[in-house]
Amino acid sequence: MAFINSNNFETDQVLVEEHMFVKTLILNRPKQLNALSYQMISRLLELFLAWEEDCNVKIIILKGKGRAFCAGGDVAAVVRDISEGNWRLGAEFFWKEFILNYVMATYRKPQVSILNGIVMGGGAGASIHGRFRVATENSAFAMPETALGLFPDVGASYYFSRLPGFFGEYLGLTGSRLDGAEMLACGLATHFVPSARLSLLEEALCKLDSSDPLVVSAAIDQFSEQPRLKDKSAYHRLEIIDKCFCRRTTEQIIYALEMEAVNRMDDWISSTIRSLEKASPTSLKISLRSIREGRLQGVGQCLVREYRMVCHVMRGEVSKDFFEGCRALLLDKDKNPKWKPSKLECISDDMVDGYFSKIDDEGWEDLKLPPRSNLPVHAIAKL
Template identity: 75%
Template structure:
């Protein structure tokens, strides 16, 4: 999808999370509405933002991708447009007319498709309490080297005054799997200098380690607590960020020690436009 030569138009009129984000955000055109709700809440489940999230989150303005990926924060349509997750904002009531107009297009020229969507688009206003309005604080705190330092910086900001957003951000991080936070931060940081193909290969490798339960069983515990028993009280192990060494994190990024295992192999691409080649 990220390298597809024909323009893909995704209508994001509802929940856009996990796999839903994976099959839409990589497309050329992403149309948000007032009903859109985006989030990658995997750290609260003991996993990490996957399906290429390390590629597109790392390319959001400033350190907004780290904030969204680590906290699982929910964004509305206006925020999606502001940060670039969406390319257009169209009121939900106008979507049928937009779909009808797009169905009549006989050209695959992105400029033609974009011009049609533009006719139905609006510029929504960000809410006063939008996290995107706090990008300066996010950049200051989430630019720190480690998750521990990010938390410390946020707590320092909280000490300066009362801001419900900062408190909620701190709580989101403290409730998430410590191992997931460490893995996610590294994936997003490395994704910033990798193409989408390399990001997908690395995410696949990390996921294989997660499923093998070699270092931590947090994903299975998260599924139990959130999806099965629904007590929403996962017992993470390791239970604290300070108990996780760099070597433990490194194991998730190494090749799986199994002679029958191999890295993800993406299909060969031919006659790609230059813009698509740049993403690989």
């Protein structure tokens, strides 16, 4: 990953609109679906920290330019650095990204994220931790990391584990996509506003002189709707999801789904099984454990643990599936990754344990979270 020090370059990737008491941040890499570069993350963190101390800033609006809010972190750049022997550059990328996630989760002022388009991976981390998440009919949420040989990170083990029942395990393991109505139903979004009304919503927010969440919520409510879930929505399958994804191991989850498939003809069950069979077996195992541990941890603890995990993934000691997944899906695009180990039964508990241990490398240290005066406040914690 090239670290570019040009202030103009950094500023161009994150545009700022100034209003009386409101700052609007626009992610500005539309051709890359606003994938987060190191420069973008650094700029966002800098601005969030500065505005938290500015009494004239009451609300921060975050949105993306083009058809995506943010399609994730720029993992292709991370893989390029690691392939050149610079895994620590990748570690620095995730370090700064996770600090940004933590600052957002503990922010004293309302963050309103306008999720009008694709919201994936790092884009979820840059929005779900904030107080308000506004979905639209264009929203498309997913965390498809298990198909990349990674795992749902950016604090996903915190917010996935707080979704109803075992819906978070389902989303994290399968990488399934949700629309705006489903995001609202499960709590990933706090509001649903038709895209045609977004300009009116932003206009109303920019007139507010208050950081009171009740005042901000009331302003968003004026433009909100209660969308109807599609008949084939996975959210209608919560009973089956809870029955199968509550199981202790990935193998037991797949077996439970296969038993359901025997008892009923259901394309959704078949496609869910196929998604799990296509994913990296190593990713499935560490993802399930991560979300389960997240149920008992605060957001800071989740991010510290996920940082350990992502460093192990980048070092490729147990498996190099992250590099293979990026090759198959992002670089060569043959969509035919060759996972190693190739089967769930080949991955021992000791191998999984390794991803949760400290890195044995001189100079490496655990993620150091900045001191914060605010506890996580977003709505998922209150479901």
